Amino acid sequence: MKFIVSSSALLKQLQSINGVVTNNPVVPILENFLFEIEDGKLTITASDLETSMITELPVEARESGRIAAPARILLDTLKNLPDQPVTFTLDEETYTIEIASSNGRYKLAGENATDFPRVPVVKGSAPVEIPSSSLARAINKTIFAVSTDELRPAMTGILVQLADNQVTFVATDGHRLLRYRRSDVGAGQTANIIIPRKAFNLLKGALPSEATPVTVEFNTSNAFFSFNQMRLVCRLIDERYPDYENVIPVSNPNRLIIGRQEILNTVKRISIYSNKTTHQVRLRLAGSELTVSAEDLDFSNEAKEVLACQYDGEDMEIGFNARFLQEMLSNIDSEEITLELSTPNRAGLLMPTTPDDNENILMLVMPVMLNNYV
Numbered sequence: 001m002k003f004i005v006s007s008s009a010l011l012k013q014l015q016s017i018n019g020v021v022t023n024n025p026v027v028p029i030l031e032n033f034l035f036e037i038e039d040g041k042l043t044i045t046a047s048d049l050e051t052s053m054i055t056e057l058p059v060e061a062r063e064s065g066r067i068a069a070p071a072r073i074l075l076d077t078l079k080n081l082p083d084q085p086v087t088f089t090l091d092e093e094t095y096t097i098e099i100a101s102s103n104g105r106y107k108l109a110g111e112n113a114t115d116f117p118r119v120p121v122v123k124g125s126a127p128v129e130i131p132s133s134s135l136a137r138a139i140n141k142t143i144f145a146v147s148t149d150e151l152r153p154a155m156t157g158i159l160v161q162l163a164d165n166q167v168t169f170v171a172t173d174g175h176r177l178l179r180y181r182r183s184d185v186g187a188g189q190t191a192n193i194i195i196p197r198k199a200f201n202l203l204k205g206a207l208p209s210e211a212t213p214v215t216v217e218f219n220t221s222n223a224f225f226s227f228n229q230m231r232l233v234c235r236l237i238d239e240r241y242p243d244y245e246n247v248i249p250v251s252n253p254n255r256l257i258i259g260r261q262e263i264l265n266t267v268k269r270i271s272i273y274s275n276k277t278t279h280q281v282r283l284r285l286a287g288s289e290l291t292v293s294a295e296d297l298d299f300s301n302e303a304k305e306v307l308a309c310q311y312d313g314e315d316m317e318i319g320f321n322a323r324f325l326q327e328m329l330s331n332i333d334s335e336e337i338t339l340e341l342s343t344p345n346r347a348g349l350l351m352p353t354t355p356d357d358n359e360n361i362l363m364l365v366m367p368v369m370l371n372n373y374v
Helices: 007-020 071-079 132-145 197-206 260-271 322-330
Strands: 002-006 032-038 041-047 051-058 065-070 085-091 096-100 105-109 128-131 157-162 167-172 176-182 191-196 213-218 222-227 230-235 254-259 280-286 289-296 301-308 310-312 316-321 336-341 348-352 359-365
Touching: 002 007, 007 041, 007 051, 007 071, 007 085, 007 197, 032 071, 051 197, 065 071, 065 105, 071 105, 128 132, 132 157, 132 167, 132 176, 132 197, 132 213, 157 197, 176 322, 191 197, 191 230, 197 230, 254 260, 260 280, 260 289, 260 301, 260 322, 260 336, 280 322, 316 322, 322 359
Parallel strands: none
Antiparallel strands: 002 085, 032 041, 032 065, 041 051, 051 230, 085 096, 096 105, 128 213, 157 167, 157 191, 167 176, 176 359, 213 222, 222 230, 254 310, 254 336, 280 289, 280 316, 289 301, 336 348, 348 359
């Protein structure tokens, strides 16, 4: 069986799904791409059992057939070929693959396509459409706060809450919590699903920059994302997500408004002098001044900066992990941020002072205990 395809077009499609392929998969066949040819169309699948990505492209072919092609050697070959039509000859009895370019021939060993795991199919789900830009933004705003603690599997994914007139994305690692809500996307149904971090990372890399509708479907065990010629199927995390709404403090009488870039730059500088284990910086709020300081007693390092701000509340001092603050401040777009506080031992709420239309971002960060030494 033969087919002819542009080397650069094939490389582009393979690179878009290659992130699924792991180096030491549970089943050796998963080191391969599954090639399926039917009606002049090549369908390529990559899988790690938990997540699968499928892409399609037109090819010149007169026959149908299937074979598993080794991912790494195929990608390395195509990367080093100039853009040209290449001819693939597949032997479905010996599973050998021969690639012919304008001035060379390359032979590699494939595997039996029937050994490749089947990709789940969605049945009976009502599809939800989300613009690619909104989905990409939701992933970017939450994914950095996802937990890596495998002992708490629910928190290793992003909770997606679908409602009639809004979609909410939630991520937490126990130290900080991100809630991203869009009111311009209605699901027309109510559901809570937990998408693994790897699936959303792969989706983020594959989403097109131009406006494209992404169709989302799901059943009790899997979620399905499709756009253009691309499909992603992932197994849902079947765990109960923490009741995050109860963690968000309701009464926060102390309110700070300050320039985002200004406080971000200060935290970056001050954190250089913080303890390398705790990364602790302290914020002292008094009148219209914010004092940001840090000390590392082990090395006698200390630093302090004073910033002008708008502050409405009682004088107080609170400690935060500088790395968490930096990440959160870097993921807000507005020129000014609002920090709402109650007491030094309760979570602070960080949000844009002027939120975008149809978008609500809430960031919660837990404080670190201060040692009040002089």
